[in-house]
Amino acid sequence: MPPLTIAIIGAGPGGLLLARLLQRSSTPIAVAIFESDPSPTTRSQGGTLDLRPGGGLKAMREAGLWDEFCAHARWSGEALKVVDKKLVTWLSRSGGSQTEPREWGAAPEIDRRVLRDVLLGSVGEEVVRWGRKVASVEVEGEMGMGVVRFAEGGEEGGFDLVVGADGCWSRVRGAVSEVKPYYSGIGGFSFSISECERRAPEVLGDGSVNVSAWGLKGEAWMRESEYDVHDLEQAREGVKREYAGWAKELTNMLDAVDDDVAPRSLYMLPVDFSWEHKRGVTLLGDAAHVMTPFAGIGVNMAMQDAMELAHAIIDAAKEAEELAGKDVLDDKMRRYEKELFPRMHAAQEITDGATKDMYFTEGAPRTSIHRWCSRVAGHDMPPLLRPLFTAGLYTYFFFFKMFV
Numbered sequence: 001m002p003p004l005t006i007a008i009i010g011a012g013p014g015g016l017l018l019a020r021l022l023q024r025s026s027t028p029i030a031v032a033i034f035e036s037d038p039s040p041t042t043r044s045q046g047g048t049l050d051l052r053p054g055g056g057l058k059a060m061r062e063a064g065l066w067d068e069f070c071a072h073a074r075w076s077g078e079a080l081k082v083v084d085k086k087l088v089t090w091l092s093r094s095g096g097s098q099t100e101p102r103e104w105g106a107a108p109e110i111d112r113r114v115l116r117d118v119l120l121g122s123v124g125e126e127v128v129r130w131g132r133k134v135a136s137v138e139v140e141g142e143m144g145m146g147v148v149r150f151a152e153g154g155e156e157g158g159f160d161l162v163v164g165a166d167g168c169w170s171r172v173r174g175a176v177s178e179v180k181p182y183y184s185g186i187g188g189f190s191f192s193i194s195e196c197e198r199r200a201p202e203v204l205g206d207g208s209v210n211v212s213a214w215g216l217k218g219e220a221w222m223r224e225s226e227y228d229v230h231d232l233e234q235a236r237e238g239v240k241r242e243y244a245g246w247a248k249e250l251t252n253m254l255d256a257v258d259d260d261v262a263p264r265s266l267y268m269l270p271v272d273f274s275w276e277h278k279r280g281v282t283l284l285g286d287a288a289h290v291m292t293p294f295a296g297i298g299v300n301m302a303m304q305d306a307m308e309l310a311h312a313i314i315d316a317a318k319e320a321e322e323l324a325g326k327d328v329l330d331d332k333m334r335r336y337e338k339e340l341f342p343r344m345h346a347a348q349e350i351t352d353g354a355t356k357d358m359y360f361t362e363g364a365p366r367t368s369i370h371r372w373c374s375r376v377a378g379h380d381m382p383p384l385l386r387p388l389f390t391a392g393l394y395t396y397f398f399f400f401k402m403f404v
């Protein structure tokens with residue numbers, strides 16, 4: 001049997017991890033990644049990601065990249081404080097140990113760029129075809145071989161499977177569904193404060209601190225804004241006006257921001273999104289279930305998808321050596337998708353609920369902190385403990401609110 005040939009569209013965390021895991025298979029599997037960025041350095045990767053036990057952390061271990069991850073991870077990044085505009089603290093969580101994750105609730109941070117570099121270094125540069133923007137994917141012939149068509153013209157075919165790991169605006173998704181992401185109602189800015197390493201080197205990755213300001217906005221807010229949202233000075237002043245009346249300790253951060261400004265509108269797929277199985281093509285990560293970032297689980301889902309998909313492809317490759325071949329892969333893909341849908345719907349529901357709790361509930365965080373905590377903190381807790389945890393939280397906040 002010739003090896004299975006897999007085309008992965010997108011060199012984000014999901015696509016790169018999948019390639020890495022497939023490369024580690026004892027049965028040979030041929031992998032190519034097509035990425036629209038012209039090179040690994042063309043676009044600022046920006047921001048940081050927190051990795052969780054069942055998702056990103058498990059994946060880094062399985063990919064044999066645990067030590068590299070630990071060399072760059074910031075366990076102190078697990079610290080979290082929820083405050084309101086008067087700086088009343090509604091929730092405070094300290095950072096974790098610097099060496100090992102906690103059993104439950106671990107969420108060490110890593111810079112997005114560093115995570116990409118670690119994964120990229122592990123698969124080898126030659127696997128990624130940079131500057132290959134995919135326009136569409138088709139499945140041809142009785143055997144359902146995948147053909148990838150490029151925006152600049154030309155195509156490559158003969159793939160046993162094409163995996164859409166191409167994020168929110170996935171072109172591969174078009175091969176299985178016409179559904180498109182819709183505007184979540186939330187937009188805002190990511191800023192950063194440079195050179196923080198002089199003041200707090202132990203908590204920093206690339207030496208900067210990210211500051212984000214998200215709020216309810218109409219879909220056309222960037223176009224209709226009375227200031228240039230891409231201009232740092234104008235954006236800073238615009239956000240300061242928006243947050244006038246908030247505690248100075250919070251708004252003072254805006255005076256310190258000095259690097260890039262990235263205005264963003266957040267889009268999401270419907271919470272019940274799924275697709276009819278189609279031979280020769282599947283999706284993972286944001287391409288399958290893009291959501292707002294307010295539960296911090298998007299990349300963890302992408303990495304878990306990559307793990308599950310890698311197991312399915314590797315099993316198919318092993319069985320195909322003994323059996324007839326392609327149908328084995330198709331059966332495994334059906335099973336991967338059947339298991340993916342309920343898992344991603346649960347994650348989408350948590351994220352959608354968390355977004356509604358904090359952005360669409362009058363009087364938040366006072367009026368919704370108990371629900372938000374139980375949703376976000378409870379989801380990776382052992383199921384038997386969840387009701388007890390929720391009851392404890394509701395009681396705690398009932399009394400807490402009497403004093404603030």
Ligand SMILES: Cc1cc2nc3c(=O)[nH]c(=O)nc-3n(C[C@H](O)[C@H](O)[C@H](O)COP(=O)(O)OP(=O)(O)OC[C@H]3O[C@@H](n4cnc5c(N)ncnc54)[C@H](O)[C@@H]3O)c2cc1C
Nearest residue numbers: 010012013014036050134166167285286296297298299300
């Ligand atoms: C502000 C913000 C903060 C976040 N914070 C967190 C967090 O703390 N924790 C967490 O778990 N998640 C977080 N997320 C979500 C997380 O970033 C995503 O879920 C994750 O990056 C998805 O990974 P992916 O590999 O599926 O897609 P992506 O990271 O989007 O990668 C897709 C890749 O495909 C390439 N591509 C796109 N179109 C094409 C094309 N047509 N042809 C070829 N290549 C293409 C892109 O260039 C990119 O390299 C955050 C998201 C945002 C917006």
